[in-house]
Amino acid sequence: MSFAVIFAALMIWFGGWWMNARLARIRGGRGAGALAPILFGVTVLVLWELLVRGLGVPGAILPPPSAIGQAFVANLPTLWADFVQTFVKGALSGYVIGCSVAFAMALAVDRSDFLKRGLLPVGNFMAALPIIGMAPIFVMWFGFGWQSKAAVVAVMCFFPMLVNTVQGLAAADRMQADLMRTYAASPLQTLMKLKLPAAGPFIFNGLKICTTLALIGAIVAEFFGSPTLGMGFRISTQVGRLALDMVWAVILVAALAGSAFYGVVTLLERAATFWHPSQRGR
Amino acid sequence: MRSIVPILTVLAALIAIWYAGAVALNADWARQQAERQDRTLTTSELIVETWNQDRPRLPAPHQVAVELWDTTVEKKITSKRSLVYHGWVTLSVTLAGFGFGAALGIALAVAIVYSRTMDRSVMPWVIASQTIPILAIAPMIIVVLNSIGMQGFIPKAIIATYLSFFPVTVGMVKGLRAPSAMQLDQMKTWNASGLQGFLRLRLPSSMPYLFTSLKIAVAASLVGTIIGELPTGAVAGLGARLLAGSYYGQTVQIWSALFGAAVLAALLILAVGVFERIVTRHMGFGR
Structure with a gap:
């Protein structure tokens, strides 16, 4: 179970990275400039949620972003x-x-x-x-x-x-x-x-x-x-x-x-x- | 050198203001004490009283100086009441945090300068990471790391690292980008490899930026360590002395801990300055 989670996390990380690398190559537009950091941030949030839930990290150590949002x-x-x-x-x-x-x-x-x-x-x-x-x-x-x-x-x-x-x-x-x-x-x-x-x-x-x-x-x-x-x-x-x-x-x-x-x-x-x-x- | 007289004047003025403040803040207590003993104080007596209380609201400079002397020179270094002992606890964590922070900062800066992806996606988050008031969540970090079995040294060093990496990254990115396009082109015409371009051009030109930010980083690392020492129940370190002093109303102890921290900060910045002079001379600047 936890192996699958870590594997999925790695895949998401590389996916996000690849998209960012593609984005970085597109020169120009203001939109692209703002998109890269947003994409990076979303990747981190998704990873955080996935790892915390998947590995069963207790909320007393690191709560997932969704719980923080609810609070x-x-x-x-x-x-x-x-x-x-x-x-x-x-x-x-x-x-x-x-x-x-x-x-x-x-x-x-x-x-x-x-x-x-x-x-x-x-x-x-x-x-x-x-x-x-x-x-x-x-x-x-x-x-x-x-x-x-x-x-x-x-x-x-x-x-x-x-x-x-x-x-x-x-x-x-x-x-x-x-x-x-x-x-x-x-x-x-x-x-x-x-x-x-x-x-x-x-x-x-x-x-x-x-x-x-x-x-x-x-x-x-x-x-x-x-x-x-x-x-x-x-x-x-x-x-x-x-x-x-x-x-x-x-x-x-x-x-x-x-x-x-x-x-x-x-x-x-x-x-x-x-x-x-x-x-x-x- | 010609600044010595003005600096001393300003310092003398600060000390004068301090003594005056001590009179103003401690006068109430002195008058109450005198009333209980059925005597009235003349002005000069009042002033002497306010400067020599056991638990003044604001201790006079000489009281702090005496306390500093007692807790550094008179006490054995191994004693728990020695400021040298507490200062060393703080200093060791500060240095560790600063070392990691500087290394991390430089590595991040190199990555950001050489990788467009890193620059686009990570740099904004390096800046955003500083909007989280890390000092404010130091208690949480200490408690959380404690619950997974890390105590004492490492959690405090992590806080110090977090605080000191940012100025180094920002300064170093600026410094590594300082060479003009002309100079970079020149390296290219000499058929310099990427590594040579880095070692011979980018790195030397980043030195002034690096050392300016290292000075900021070492001060930030010290502040981080002191705050990190607060929530651990005041065991050891200058921050612990501050907290213990504020629990028991020992104002003289608080002030002496503050001065200990100030001296430590001054020494650390001075040390970075000396290191800067050695390195820049070695690299052939500043002759």
Whole structure:
């Protein structure tokens, strides 16, 4: 029985691979570009379902995709409440606070070469630190509610955003800055008309990095204490009960939310920095 | 070198803010204590009190420094209360995860660059794989692997691997594609084999990209290991120290574990930097 299952799985794998190889050879069309990864994903899902069911892997180790789908549909209200608590209240508010404070600080720092030289290396170093480890401290300070999660997210987003914005504000050419001076532009005008547009790609890079950090920070902070809802709370309690289909449903929500968040920021980037070489020529 | 003064200024400012924060956050507790003992605190007394509490909300920098000194130098390395012991537990997992992650990342990148099928079908999923917040499902991975009999080292290393392979893949793909069409054509006119083209042109030109992403990957691997240590019931490692500290309200211990992790991250990034310098010099760059 299990041999047959493995054989079928191998056949499906090779079938999918062969079709993808055929697809890759067709140059052109946008449709073909999107089709290949979809085909790959469907192949993986089918294999997952087949192997889990065929080999009798217990649901406490790896539930099949269909069970995850059922858990997702059956628990929509719970998942929605968790999503609001963790993503909207925790991650999103922390993201806005952290990024806007970092942005304001970068504007201030940009005025002084001394501060810039001091803050950039320190900020770069801080951005590489495991800041997520501060989660227990913030839970102690701000309580179990969403405020502590927002604080963790804000601190996590602060340094990458600061470093990127400061670098971006310094991206304009010497020549261009001199040109602004010959136009007798005020510092504010130089900032609005030259520096901010030139910093656009860097700022959006920082914003994109922070989208993933925000979601992770909000979920992990809930492991250190949370009210009885939230995605991190759901994961840790359902793991304890070995209800892994529910855990995977939460993961599905997190992946969807994370991708959507990233996608929205990418769309904003495309609208705001349409002039940049990386955005043209597609 | 001319950045030393600004950096030190910024650091001094951070420490000053920290001391001020310690006063602000610990003042309530200090005042309550004084009230119970029927004495009033002058400002200077209040400040000294806030900087020397046993379980402060925010420990002052010197308290953390003393704790760090006590748990690294004063304790024997084999002791369970030694930060060196816990740091080593974390470091060994981090290095293993980083090693596997880097190898996997490079192998995937080579496959993606040389196979159109891989590029079309796998690359989007490499990116999509990062939308799953792996840190958030670390507890599940630990529990599930535990139930099939894997404990301790391997599950944590798997999480660290997963986190560190992605930056390496993305950076390496970029690097392997960095040679211009002109250079590739030049290799062809020299009748270079595929392997020669890889070793002499693509690989050297990918080095700067590789090392930038290796630095990111090693930091990510450390974070992954620390989070992986949380759900195992806080046995050993810096993550375990964090969790134990937060259970028992030992804030000084939490902060010293955080600083231990920071030092470890700095050393790891530094080590990659030194390795980069050696390799690039060996390959003939940067003279």
